Amino acid sequence: MTGHQEPHVTNGTATAASNPSDAGWRGPVSGAAGGRHCWCGEPLAPTGVVTPTFRLLRCAACGTHAIDPPPIDSDAQSGDFYTAYYSSHAPAHAGANGVPRGRWSRYWRVVQKVPDLDRAGQQAIDFGSGEGRLCFELSEAGWQDVAGLDVSRARVARARQLYPSLRFFDCAIEETPLPH
DSSP: OOSOOOOOEETTEEEEOSSTTOTTOOSSOOSSSTTOBOTTSSBEEEEEEEOSSOEEEEETTTOOEEEESOSOSSGGGHHHHHHHHHHTOOOSSBOTTSOBOSOOSTHHHHHHHOGGGGSOOSEEEEETOTTSHHHHHHHHTTOSEEEEEOSOHHHHHHHHHHOTTSEEESSOGGGSSSOO
16 A cells, blocks of 8 residues: 555544554654653554554564553552543453353463463462452462452452452552562
Protein backbone atom coordinates (compact mmCIF):
# COMPACT_ATOMS: atom_id res chain seq x y z
CA MET A 1 0.00 0.00 0.00
CA THR A 2 1.39 3.41 -0.85
CA GLY A 3 0.64 6.81 0.64
CA HIS A 4 -0.85 7.66 3.99
CA GLN A 5 -4.05 5.98 5.14
CA GLU A 6 -6.10 7.29 8.06
CA PRO A 7 -6.56 4.77 10.89
CA HIS A 8 -9.87 2.98 10.93
CA VAL A 9 -11.88 2.73 14.15
CA THR A 10 -15.13 0.78 14.44
CA ASN A 11 -17.14 0.75 17.67
CA GLY A 12 -14.14 2.07 19.59
CA THR A 13 -11.85 -0.70 18.32
CA ALA A 14 -8.56 0.40 16.80
CA THR A 15 -7.00 -1.10 13.74
CA ALA A 16 -3.40 -0.76 12.67
CA ALA A 17 -2.59 2.29 10.62
CA SER A 18 -0.73 1.66 7.39
CA ASN A 19 2.00 4.03 8.54
CA PRO A 20 3.81 2.46 11.52
CA SER A 21 5.23 5.84 12.54
CA ASP A 22 1.68 7.13 13.23
CA ALA A 23 2.31 10.12 10.97
CA GLY A 24 -1.42 10.83 10.92
CA TRP A 25 -1.73 10.94 14.72
CA ARG A 26 -3.47 14.12 15.82
CA GLY A 27 -3.71 13.30 19.53
CA PRO A 28 -2.58 15.42 22.46
CA VAL A 29 1.06 14.29 22.34
CA SER A 30 3.28 15.36 19.45
CA GLY A 31 6.49 13.88 18.11
CA ALA A 32 7.42 10.24 17.64
CA ALA A 33 6.20 9.25 21.10
CA GLY A 34 6.19 12.57 22.88
CA GLY A 35 9.70 11.85 24.21
CA ARG A 36 8.33 9.08 26.43
CA HIS A 37 10.61 6.33 27.63
CA CYS A 38 9.93 2.83 28.88
CA TRP A 39 10.59 1.76 32.46
CA CYS A 40 13.78 0.12 31.13
CA GLY A 41 15.03 3.51 29.93
CA GLU A 42 14.66 2.92 26.18
CA PRO A 43 12.44 5.15 24.01
CA LEU A 44 8.88 4.13 23.21
CA ALA A 45 7.91 4.04 19.53
CA PRO A 46 4.47 4.13 17.86
CA THR A 47 3.04 0.76 16.81
CA GLY A 48 0.56 2.02 14.25
CA VAL A 49 -2.46 1.18 16.44
CA VAL A 50 -4.53 4.30 17.05
CA THR A 51 -8.02 5.20 18.30
CA PRO A 52 -9.72 8.59 18.52
CA THR A 53 -8.40 9.01 22.09
CA PHE A 54 -5.05 7.20 22.29
CA ARG A 55 -2.36 5.33 20.42
CA LEU A 56 -0.28 2.32 21.40
CA LEU A 57 3.47 2.60 21.88
CA ARG A 58 6.05 -0.19 22.24
CA CYS A 59 9.57 -0.51 23.57
CA ALA A 60 11.77 -2.33 21.06
CA ALA A 61 14.21 -3.31 23.82
CA CYS A 62 11.90 -5.14 26.24
CA GLY A 63 8.56 -5.40 24.41
CA THR A 64 6.54 -3.37 26.94
CA HIS A 65 3.50 -1.54 25.57
CA ALA A 66 2.17 1.83 26.74
CA ILE A 67 -0.83 4.02 25.99
CA ASP A 68 -0.23 7.56 24.71
CA PRO A 69 -1.46 9.68 26.38
CA PRO A 70 -1.35 7.64 29.60
CA PRO A 71 -4.64 7.34 31.53
CA ILE A 72 -2.99 8.69 34.70
CA ASP A 73 -0.24 11.21 35.42
CA SER A 74 1.52 9.48 38.32
CA ASP A 75 1.87 6.18 40.16
CA ALA A 76 0.05 7.75 43.11
CA GLN A 77 -3.13 7.89 40.99
CA SER A 78 -3.09 4.20 40.05
CA GLY A 79 -5.06 2.96 43.06
CA ASP A 80 -7.98 5.33 42.44
CA PHE A 81 -7.85 4.79 38.66
CA TYR A 82 -7.97 0.99 38.81
CA THR A 83 -10.50 0.97 41.65
CA ALA A 84 -12.87 3.13 39.57
CA TYR A 85 -12.21 1.14 36.39
CA TYR A 86 -12.79 -2.30 37.89
CA SER A 87 -15.75 -1.15 39.99
CA SER A 88 -17.71 -0.88 36.75
CA HIS A 89 -16.65 -4.21 35.20
CA ALA A 90 -18.17 -7.59 36.03
CA PRO A 91 -15.95 -10.65 36.47
CA ALA A 92 -15.66 -12.99 33.50
CA HIS A 93 -16.39 -16.72 33.52
CA ALA A 94 -18.43 -16.56 36.74
CA GLY A 95 -20.24 -19.67 37.92
CA ALA A 96 -23.45 -19.77 39.94
CA ASN A 97 -21.77 -18.54 43.14
CA GLY A 98 -19.76 -15.84 41.34
CA VAL A 99 -16.53 -17.88 41.42
CA PRO A 100 -15.15 -18.70 37.97
CA ARG A 101 -14.87 -22.43 37.32
CA GLY A 102 -11.82 -24.19 35.95
CA ARG A 103 -8.28 -22.96 35.45
CA TRP A 104 -8.70 -19.58 33.77
CA SER A 105 -5.44 -17.92 34.83
CA ARG A 106 -2.81 -17.52 32.14
CA TYR A 107 -0.32 -19.02 34.56
CA TRP A 108 -1.45 -22.48 33.49
CA ARG A 109 -0.44 -21.75 29.89
CA VAL A 110 3.08 -21.19 31.17
CA VAL A 111 2.86 -24.41 33.20
CA GLN A 112 2.13 -26.29 29.97
CA LYS A 113 5.47 -25.09 28.61
CA VAL A 114 7.37 -25.42 31.92
CA PRO A 115 5.88 -28.46 33.71
CA ASP A 116 8.12 -28.02 36.78
CA LEU A 117 5.98 -25.00 37.70
CA ASP A 118 3.03 -27.33 38.34
CA ARG A 119 4.57 -28.47 41.63
CA ALA A 120 2.95 -26.79 44.61
CA GLY A 121 5.28 -24.87 46.87
CA GLN A 122 5.05 -23.34 50.31
CA GLN A 123 4.29 -19.69 49.54
CA ALA A 124 3.04 -17.71 46.55
CA ILE A 125 2.45 -13.97 46.26
CA ASP A 126 0.52 -12.76 43.22
CA PHE A 127 1.41 -9.14 42.40
CA GLY A 128 -1.48 -7.55 40.52
CA SER A 129 -3.82 -10.26 41.81
CA GLY A 130 -7.00 -8.53 40.69
CA GLU A 131 -10.02 -10.47 41.90
CA GLY A 132 -7.83 -13.29 43.21
CA ARG A 133 -8.44 -15.99 40.64
CA LEU A 134 -4.82 -17.14 40.36
CA CYS A 135 -4.47 -17.10 44.16
CA PHE A 136 -7.50 -19.38 44.40
CA GLU A 137 -6.21 -21.70 41.69
CA LEU A 138 -2.77 -21.95 43.36
CA SER A 139 -4.43 -22.72 46.68
CA GLU A 140 -6.55 -25.40 45.03
CA ALA A 141 -3.38 -26.80 43.42
CA GLY A 142 -1.83 -27.33 46.86
CA TRP A 143 0.15 -24.18 47.63
CA GLN A 144 0.22 -23.77 51.42
CA ASP A 145 0.31 -19.97 51.82
CA VAL A 146 -1.11 -17.81 49.03
CA ALA A 147 -1.59 -14.03 49.10
CA GLY A 148 -2.49 -11.39 46.55
CA LEU A 149 -1.57 -7.71 46.17
CA ASP A 150 -3.36 -5.22 43.93
CA VAL A 151 -3.69 -1.42 43.74
CA SER A 152 -7.43 -1.61 43.02
CA ARG A 153 -9.42 -1.51 46.24
CA ALA A 154 -12.53 -2.68 44.36
CA ARG A 155 -10.78 -5.77 43.02
CA VAL A 156 -9.25 -6.62 46.40
CA ALA A 157 -12.68 -6.24 48.03
CA ARG A 158 -14.12 -8.60 45.41
CA ALA A 159 -11.24 -11.08 45.94
CA ARG A 160 -11.88 -11.07 49.68
CA GLN A 161 -15.57 -11.71 49.02
CA LEU A 162 -14.94 -14.55 46.55
CA TYR A 163 -12.09 -16.22 48.44
CA PRO A 164 -12.41 -15.41 52.16
CA SER A 165 -9.86 -18.03 53.20
CA LEU A 166 -7.06 -16.28 51.28
CA ARG A 167 -5.22 -13.05 52.11
CA PHE A 168 -5.45 -9.99 49.84
CA PHE A 169 -3.85 -6.58 50.27
CA ASP A 170 -4.50 -3.21 48.59
CA CYS A 171 -1.35 -1.51 49.85
CA ALA A 172 2.40 -1.56 49.31
CA ILE A 173 4.08 -4.86 50.16
CA GLU A 174 6.09 -3.04 52.84
CA GLU A 175 2.79 -2.38 54.67
CA THR A 176 1.88 -6.09 54.77
CA PRO A 177 3.13 -8.99 56.93
CA LEU A 178 4.36 -10.65 53.68
CA PRO A 179 8.10 -11.22 53.13
CA HIS A 180 9.74 -8.48 51.08
